[in-house]
Amino acid sequence: MAQEQVTQDLLKTPLHALHVNVGAKMVPFAGYDMPVQYPLGVKKEHLTAVMLRDCLMCRTWANSFARCKRCQNPGNLVPVDIIDLPAGKQRYAFFTNEQGGIMDDLMVANLGDHLFVVVNAACKEQDIAHLQAHLDEGVEMEVIEDRALLALQGPKAAEVLARIQPEVAEMLFMDVRKLDINGVECIVSRSGYTGEDGYEISVPAENAEALAQALTEYEEVEWIGLGARDSLRLECGLCLYGHDLDTTTTPVEASLLWGIQKVRRNDGERAGGFPGADIVLNQIETKDVARKRIGLIGQTKAPVREGAKLFDADDNEIGIVTSGTAGPTAGNQYLWVM
Structure with a gap:
């Protein structure tokens, strides 16, 4: 199939035309036509003072927030603590299945009278169905399709x-x-996926291009693509769903125990109750897991790519690379191993 036909078959974000106009190299990613890099190049994008990125996410509202908080009981959907999430704060979370595997990772924000949930676009259909099937009666969910998500990251982003x-x-x-x-009224969080300080800005789709152009008028701001996003998140040790996380990987195996608050994993009425809790909590208690995600720094300039097998001095296979790329900040390569 011709490349033009492949591109036509892919979905596009509200900023697609802008990316093309500024010379982005576009590639298929999670069913969308997305920028992997710009004329500046991945290394310089990684090191720029303020990075602007088009984030590929799906957003939902969960109304009747008081009930959403009360419904955190056996049968709830995430291992993290939603009940004590203060208004004006958000928290990293993940859906688990009955085997304790991670179905997707997401962000949950408390906007006062409702939750604002941001999931990965690649998993949006399953996540929406999962939420609709399990939310308590009386809790309404609205899927928001008409917004864009811009990430402004870097030492001078604030x-x-x-x-x-x-x-x-x-x-x-x-x-x-x-x-x-x-x-324009936006939903702004001080968070991001790069390891740098910065913000994620949820903006109405019709206003996204104007906001992006206003930001890039500042000389410090440069567009970054998927390439720099990957090197930045790897240097910080952040997971990418579908690579370092999947439905067979538990939060303990993925080294995400920090994402399960103590009140959800210690003895008490709010502990457990999420899908796969018995498996996950047993792994926490016994520390008995067959594999574990760790980070390594390579000794050569050539990155060790995803899927590469690792062996010890006696030629025993001891791991497989789930993500690997160059780390420009340290002048070396990084890889994660499961």
């Missing part, structure tokens, strides 16, 4: 965004607020 909306400078890590950005 300084740049504060020029448009000074209130963002007051926000702490994992804060989330509704704010006017460039004349």
